[in-house]
Amino acid sequence: MALARSFTESGSDEVRDGIVDACSYCATKGKLQPATHFCFDCGVYGRYICGECLQNHNMFVNNHVAEVIAILSSSRRKQLQTDLAVERRKSESIAKKLTEALQELDIHKQKRYDELLETRKKLEEEVNEKQERIFIMEIQLERSHTEQFKLQDRFDRQTHEFEGIKKKLTETSENNITLNKEKKQLEKKHEVHIAEMYDTMADEKRKHNSEMQKLTRDRDDIRDRLKLLTGVKLSEQNADIADLSDPYRAIEVSERFGQLYDDEWIDAFETLTEKKMGLSMKEAIAFLLRLVQYECFWDETHDIKTFTVVDQCCL
Incomplete structure (x- = not known):
C-alpha cells in the first residue's frame, strides 16, 4: 500500500500554491514538500519522493527505480490515481471494519469488565463474609481454648482427687484383707471354742443325766419298796385294793x-x-x-x- 497520496486527491489547499503531489517521507516528518519522483517498487502502489529524500531512498533500496513525475504520461498518472483511489476505498473499508471490531471489542470489554466487577463484588462479599466467619471462629476458638484450659485444670484436679481416693481404697482394701484374715482366725478360734464348749456341755449333760438316772432309779426303788409295803398292808384285809407294788x-x-x-x-x-x-x-x-x-x-x-x-x- 502506498504511504503517499496526491495532494489533488486529498483536497489540499496547497494545490493552488503549485504542490500537486507530496513526498511521503516528508509527510511523516510533518512537512509538505512537492514530490519530484515516483517509485513503483515501494509499497503496493508506489510512493511519491522529493529530491531531498531520493538520495536516502536510493541509498537504502538501490534496486528500486524511481521515475521523474514530470516525464510520466497522463495515462500512467491516471492509472496511479485510480489505484490510489481503490486503495483508499479498501483502506476505508478495512478502517470501518476495524472500527466496528474495535467497537465490538469495546462492548465486549465493557461487558467483561462489568462481569469482572460483579465477580469482584461477589468475591469481596464472600471474602468479607468469610472474614466475619473467621473472626467469629477465632472468637469461638479462643473461648474453646479457655474452656479447654478450664476443663484440663478440672480434669487434673479430679485426677488428683481420684488418685487420692484410689490410694485410700487400696489402703482400705488392704485393711479389709487384714481384717478378713483376722476375722477368719477369730471365727476359727470361736468355732473351736464353741465346739469345746459344746463338748464340755455335752459331757456335763451326760454326767448330769447319768446322775439323774441313778437318782431316779434310787427314787423308784425307794418308792416301789414303799408302795409294796403300803400295798401289802392295805391288801391284807381288802382284796379290791390294787397291789401298789405292781x-x-x-x-x-x-x-x-x-x-x-x-x-x-x-x-x-x-x-x-x-x-x-x-x-x-x-x-x-x-x-x-x-x-x-x-x-x-x-x-x-x-x-x-x-x-x-x-x-x-x-x-
Missing part, C-alpha cells in the same frame, strides 16, 4: 410315758435341733418318730422296758 399297773405306765416325753424326748429333740446336728423341727420329729416305730414296739416277747432304748439312742 410296777406295770396303769398309773405306773402313764407316769413312765410322761417321763419319756418330759425327759428323754425333749433332750433328744434339743440335741437334734442344736447347731452341731443342724436338723429342723420337722426333721427332728420325723427322726424320733421313726426311731420309736422301729425300736420301740409292742409284741408278745417285749414289754414296756423296751422304751429304755430311746434313752440310749438319744444319748
Whole structure:
C-alpha cells in the first residue's frame, strides 16, 4: 500500500500554491514538500519522493527505480490515481471494519469488565463474609481454648482427687484383707471354742443325766419298796385294793410315758435341733418318730422296758 497520496486527491489547499503531489517521507516528518519522483517498487502502489529524500531512498533500496513525475504520461498518472483511489476505498473499508471490531471489542470489554466487577463484588462479599466467619471462629476458638484450659485444670484436679481416693481404697482394701484374715482366725478360734464348749456341755449333760438316772432309779426303788409295803398292808384285809407294788399297773405306765416325753424326748429333740446336728423341727420329729416305730414296739416277747432304748439312742 502506498504511504503517499496526491495532494489533488486529498483536497489540499496547497494545490493552488503549485504542490500537486507530496513526498511521503516528508509527510511523516510533518512537512509538505512537492514530490519530484515516483517509485513503483515501494509499497503496493508506489510512493511519491522529493529530491531531498531520493538520495536516502536510493541509498537504502538501490534496486528500486524511481521515475521523474514530470516525464510520466497522463495515462500512467491516471492509472496511479485510480489505484490510489481503490486503495483508499479498501483502506476505508478495512478502517470501518476495524472500527466496528474495535467497537465490538469495546462492548465486549465493557461487558467483561462489568462481569469482572460483579465477580469482584461477589468475591469481596464472600471474602468479607468469610472474614466475619473467621473472626467469629477465632472468637469461638479462643473461648474453646479457655474452656479447654478450664476443663484440663478440672480434669487434673479430679485426677488428683481420684488418685487420692484410689490410694485410700487400696489402703482400705488392704485393711479389709487384714481384717478378713483376722476375722477368719477369730471365727476359727470361736468355732473351736464353741465346739469345746459344746463338748464340755455335752459331757456335763451326760454326767448330769447319768446322775439323774441313778437318782431316779434310787427314787423308784425307794418308792416301789414303799408302795409294796403300803400295798401289802392295805391288801391284807381288802382284796379290791390294787397291789401298789405292781410296777406295770396303769398309773405306773402313764407316769413312765410322761417321763419319756418330759425327759428323754425333749433332750433328744434339743440335741437334734442344736447347731452341731443342724436338723429342723420337722426333721427332728420325723427322726424320733421313726426311731420309736422301729425300736420301740409292742409284741408278745417285749414289754414296756423296751422304751429304755430311746434313752440310749438319744444319748
